[in-house]
Amino acid sequence: MLSTLAKFVAVIVGSLLVHGVILLPLILYLFTGKSPVWFWRGARESLITAFATSSSSATLPVTLRCTTQHLHVKPEIAGFVLPLGATINMDGTALYEAAAAIFIANLAGIELSVAQQLIVFFTAMIAALGAPGIPSAGMVTMVMVLQSVGLPAEANAILLPIDRLLDTLRTAVNVEGDMIGSLVVQKLVMQKST
Secondary structure: OHHHHHHHHHHHHHHHHHHHHHHHHHHHHHHHOOOHHHHHHHHHHHHHHHHHHOOHHHHHHHHHHHHHHHOOOOHHHHHHHHHHHHHHOOHHHHHHHHHHHHHHHHHOOOOOOHHHHHHHHHHHHHHHHHOOOOOOHHHHHHHHHHHHOOOOHHHHHHHHHHHHHHHHHHHHHHHHHHHHHHHHHHHHHHHHHO
């Protein structure tokens, strides 16, 4: 069982790293032309705080300060995008919940059809929208994802020992997505006004 959980942790960590180190910086570069290294230097304090607290809501004041002072996003844009993102932009959480539901189905010996996998995918996205920005909130919304395809809700208890570790990475990716979102919105607003 421990080796199976270790493989799951490796999959989640790898997926979050691909999303946070490749996909989000690619979006940043394509929309704004900004370097990922420039972004990480300016966002470092916020990302470390997100990692340490596992709470995008608790990180919000630091995220606002880093985004306005270091990344030079206008306060009115940061003040709108970041709180909204801390509430509904939980891409790391959605990724985790979808993968966890498929992992639990495999553990239970239940093979999900393609349609059921799509239901898991969409339900995880919707559940992540409603997840509060507090530590381990994904475990609560995970029940909805599991029940959407008839998996037992109590099966998510198997993930409790590893959830806190994975929550730190999910939150850092969530906050990174919020900050990149504010930079993209600023760029689009500036293009629109010229």
